[in-house]
Amino acid sequence: MSVVDDPSAPSGAFIGREHILPVRVYYEDTDFTGLVYHASYVRFFERGRSDFLRLIGADHVRMAALNTAFAVTRLEVDYLRGAGIDDALIVRTCFDAVKGARILIRQRITRGDEDLTLAKIQAVCIDLKARARRPPSELLLALEAKLASDVKT
Amino acid sequence: MSVVDDPSAPSGAFIGREHILPVRVYYEDTDFTGLVYHASYVRFFERGRSDFLRLIGADHVRMAALNTAFAVTRLEVDYLRGAGIDDALIVRTCFDAVKGARILIRQRITRGDEDLTLAKIQAVCIDLKARARRPPSELLLALEAKLASDVKT
């Protein structure tokens, strides 16, 4: 089924436990050096995490209905190679583990066979008043099959 | 063929002369009001124009090889309705006419049956030293079948 028949925005797909999301490089993502601005990758990684969660049924609207949101508490990014305008990138997202309120995520951005950028993200589950909370059981159940290691709560 | 088999970034599709590009609303696109930030639509419109051109063979890399780039010279946007996180939007792009170095484009962003935002864009063809130039014939030929009105150069 093509985009013409089903124009809902694509959200990537799972290959096993890894979520892959194609991302195109547009003007907005580049800077005057001609390459992708380093903070743009941070935005791309967030799109990957959002769509990972969307595909397991945990989009932001559903999470808000369960008094749940996410906040990034730690970010590590290694920049290995640059990307340029028009490049077709893939954001690859693995949810590693859930530990109490914390969620550990590993992500990569690739172009063809090359790794461009690697990231380790730590997020925390919060309620809508911004207090740390354990993930709701619906989220834990949905995550379980996709976690790279065991759920330890 | 699914995204898993062909992970190149999607670039939308044509329905007649109108290019349609699905766009998802992520964190990065919203602001503290809970809705999409008004400048984010300006980025979405640019993605639509870039992918319109990409699908007719006029991506930025190819245009640069022809000593050609584009600069936006005028922008008119009407904001009718807001959008929120997770919304699946469609950017709809029609190239209206080419007049000398100028290119006239009409765009809309829709969600389901609703128009959210309307835009009229005027861009100008420039060479890589930023001087106005007539579009290269390769671009004119590619555009011709997609122009809403006749090419007047």
Add this chain to the structure above:
Amino acid sequence: MSVVDDPSAPSGAFIGREHILPVRVYYEDTDFTGLVYHASYVRFFERGRSDFLRLIGADHVRMAALNTAFAVTRLEVDYLRGAGIDDALIVRTCFDAVKGARILIRQRITRGDEDLTLAKIQAVCIDLKARARRPPSELLLALEAKLASDVKT
């Protein structure tokens, strides 16, 4: 008093009815063409309007306390000249008129003696449920001395 003594973020200043806000061009504002991305100016204009309002006592926090927010409903921008990395720009903001819920604003971005970008903005006063409302009298009183033409409500 220098930034060292008073490190609060600067918010520009009024010269008569015109608010001026210095803005520096950073990496984040440019794109691969080497110049400022056209949507970045839309962000710069918004900073100018926010700081205009801040200096007359109508920052977002105060407006929210009065059940008031703003939404941009129409944007017209003319791009005359480009800007590059490190450039020191000035955002110049005049509030023209208030007509019912609508506020009309004219803005320019300049570099030295040159006009780079011109904008006409139409915003609308809304309450916190996103319904159009007349501006609160506190805002009208504060605006009155700064309007280029008479308040017509």
Add this chain to the structure above:
Amino acid sequence: MSVVDDPSAPSGAFIGREHILPVRVYYEDTDFTGLVYHASYVRFFERGRSDFLRLIGADHVRMAALNTAFAVTRLEVDYLRGAGIDDALIVRTCFDAVKGARILIRQRITRGDEDLTLAKIQAVCIDLKARARRPPSELLLALEAKLASDVKT
């Protein structure tokens, strides 16, 4: 001297070896949670580094004249507290050391007495063809007085 007399964009100031840059939170920096988007801090940190370098005479235009640019190769950010619209933040930047082509930088973003975000950045000096190079001596000399530890090249 006020902004009215000297409307050039402010670039912060040094207090000893620490560069401080006031940054205001605008619409563009927030997301639908009501707080500053986590990638916005990455932009703020970059502004701090650019203005640190600008004040020691090493702005991007001057560096390009010396066949020199910078690329971020590693980023670590810890998010401790959120910030909201209108907040007046300070970006605090210390250049720690230069090791061959690599430059090590520590940064913080504060609001009043509170640390909001901490960062460790590793950048690399490159030439305009994107090959790693040792920093030009002009840059090393300018940096020397501001490095938290000794220059080891």
